[in-house]
Amino acid sequence: MIWVAKGLMVLGTALLFIAAIGVNRLPDFYTRSHAATKPDTLGLISLMLGLAIYDGFTLSSIKMLLIIVFVALANPAATHALGRAAIRNGLLPVTLYKKSASAAGTDDPGEGR
């Protein structure tokens, strides 16, 4: 059981790390918000689940399970609010990711006009 907990914690931190890399690598606001929110959700869920199992059945493990519920509710709502605000204010998504554009060094092809 302790190894399950440790595995979950390692998986969680790895996913959080990949999410951070994704925010840096992806080209525009919309694709970045994918990386900023999605692997984060599963990363946090598995991290908290791992900690809850590691802790056994105590009050703090119940708190960690509640954190999972709140993150699963609040994260998509916040992402939707950001994306809605962006598209309503006319921020253009990158049309197609062009290798030539990235090679030429245009930093933000998705910037609004």
Place this chain on the structure above:
Amino acid sequence: MEVRKKAPASRVVGLYLFVLIVLSLLWMAFSGKFDWLHLSYGVLSIVLVMALSRRLILRLDTDPSQDWIPHVHWGWALSYPFWLAWQIFVANFQVAWIVMHPRLPIDPVLLRFRCGMKADLAKVILGNSITLTPGTFTLLIEDDCFLVHCIHPSLASGLMDGSMQRKVAQVFGEHALLESEMQMEVLRDMDRYVEEHL
């Protein structure tokens, strides 16, 4: 601003009681201390939270076109989170793979489709599920028309064939649209779309 129907007093009291019980349980779970000092802090903060969010609580019951809790099929509702968790699990690794791939093989598109659901709660659940599933996130919901940003079309297969919509419709006992009725559009020329519609 349309005039909202007043909710009957008994249901308002019931709603407040429901919120009170949920908040009290949460406070006790989070504090874990049951002496008078901590409980009185709890009472103070619960009163404050309920006073600040009273419009939100009442809003739950004053829209005449909506049932507060639509007709939920509990069997489907209990199995839905597990199905969703599996979807999130699988799709997460697909996004992680895209992010870590040296060539960054992304192909962002916008999807637009109708879901045909009436209950607000059903649309909220569908929108949240889309956002939680990696690779897709809900940009706009207008009536029953969804605008979804998708990092790669292969990650949106569950949306394009309507299986996620059917799952949510099952939970709320709503009529799911057929694939032909969804008017699924895959918008690649996003600049033109944004100019035309926004």
